[in-house]
Amino acid sequence: NLSEDPVFSCFVIDASGSMSAYSNDVISSHSVMLNTLRDSAKCKNDALYVVQYLFSDKPYQLNPFEKLDSRGKDSVVLLNSNNYKPNGTTALYKTIFHLLQDMAASIDHSYNEDIVSSFTIAVITDGEDTEGGVYPAEIKAVVQELRAKKFLRSSVVIGLLSQGFNESRLDQIKDTLGFE
Numbered sequence: 001n002l003s004e005d006p007v008f009s010c011f012v013i014d015a016s017g018s019m020s021a022y023s024n025d026v027i028s029s030h031s032v033m034l035n036t037l038r039d040s041a042k043c044k045n046d047a048l049y050v051v052q053y054l055f056s057d058k059p060y061q062l063n064p065f066e067k068l069d070s071r072g073k074d075s076v077v078l079l080n081s082n083n084y085k086p087n088g089t090t091a092l093y094k095t096i097f098h099l100l101q102d103m104a105a106s107i108d109h110s111y112n113e114d115i116v117s118s119f120t121i122a123v124i125t126d127g128e129d130t131e132g133g134v135y136p137a138e139i140k141a142v143v144q145e146l147r148a149k150k151f152l153r154s155s156v157v158i159g160l161l162s163q164g165f166n167e168s169r170l171d172q173i174k175d176t177l178g179f180e
Contacts (some may be wrong), residue, residue, distance in 0.1 A: 001071035001072070001087070003038070003060070004047045004076065005047065005062075005115060005116040005117060005118070006042075006043050006047045006048065006049055006110070006115065006117050007042050007048055007049070007117070007118055007120065007153065007164065008049045008050075008051065008065055008103070008106060008117060008118070008119045008120070009037065009048065009049065009050050009051075009068075009119075009120050009122070010051050010053075010102075010103065010119060010120065010121045010122070011033075011050065011051070011052045011089060011122050011124070012052075012053045012055065012092075012095050012096060012099060012121070012123040012125075013026065013030075013052065013053065013055070013079075013084075013092065013124045014054075014055060014056075014086075014092070014123075014124055014126060014127070015052050015054040015055060015056045015060075015084060015086045015087075015088075016055070016056040016057075016086060016087070016089055016090040016127065016130075017056070017086055017087045017088055017089070018086070018090075018126050018127050018164070019086035019125075019126055019160075020086040020118055021047070021085060021162075022086075022126065023081070023085075023086060026079065026084060026124070027079045027080060027081065027084055027140070029082075030078065030079040030100070031078055031079070034050070034068070034076065034078065036166050037050070037068055038067050038068060038069070038070045038071075038072065038137070040069070041068045042124055043068050044070050048067070048068045049065045049066060049067050049068065050063070050065070050076050051063065051064055051065045051099070051102060052065055052076070052077060052083070052100055053095050053098065054083075055090065055091045055092060055094070055095035056086065056087060056088035056089060056090065057088040057089050057091055057100075058091050058094065058095075059091060059094055059095035059098045059132065060096075062077040062079075062083070063075060063076055063077045064102070065102070065106055068122055072128070072158070077165055084149045087127075087131045087144065090127055090129055090130045090131060090175075091124070091129065091130075091131035091133075092125060092128065092129035092130065092131075092178070093129045093131070093132070093133065093134040093135070093136055093139060094131060094133050094134050095132045096121075096134075096139050096177065097138070097139060099121065099125070100139065100142050100143075100146075103119055103146070103151075106119075107151055117151070117159075118150070118151055118152070118153045119146070119152050119153060119172075120152075120155075121150055121152070121154070121156070121179070122153040122154050122155075122156050122158060123156070123157045123158065123179070124158045124160070125158075125159060125160070125173075126159065126160035126161075126162055126164075127164070127165050128165075128169065128173060136176045138178055139177050139178070140176065140177055140178035141178075143155055143177060143178040144178050145180065146180075148157070154180055155177075155178075155179040155180055156174075156179060156180050157170060157173055157174045157179050159173075
């Protein structure tokens with residue numbers, strides 16, 4: 001019962017050990033981000049869905065694609081000190097790959113329902129992948145294909161710049177993954 005074509009917003013949030021210094025900032029910014037989305041026209045028209053992943057050593061899905069409710073009456077998980085406890089290493093590529101698999105399933109489902117859907121991806125991190133297991137070229141190829149087919153509206157990496165992670169490194173990650 002959609003009044004317009006849906007947008008699926010995908011959040012991939014770094015919860016590796018290096019993020020512990022930013023825990024409070026990530027938690028407080030997360031609620032601001034969700035509240036901003038709740039104020040959007042897409043949300044008010046029941047056409048905004050959110051999926052969220054945390055990652056450290058491996059991906060952890062906070063919630064599958066859930067319809068975001070403008071009044072906050074939804075099952076979208078809000079970060080807090082109980083569910084956001086940074087530790088471990090950084091499985092950035094594995095997590096994005098899992099997200100792309102979830103997106104493919106949603107695209108297929110939407111197509112079968114004659115619904116035109118589109119996606120946005122936001123990755124929040126302060127560092128590079130340390131786990132391996134997925135080649136960034138695989139991710140870049142899928143991202144480029146999704147963009148060419150008009151399924152991907154935008155894909156961004158939001159970097160928390162620090163002494164060990166500068167803007168040049170952030171740009172390198174964006175380019176490696178084919179993100180904007």
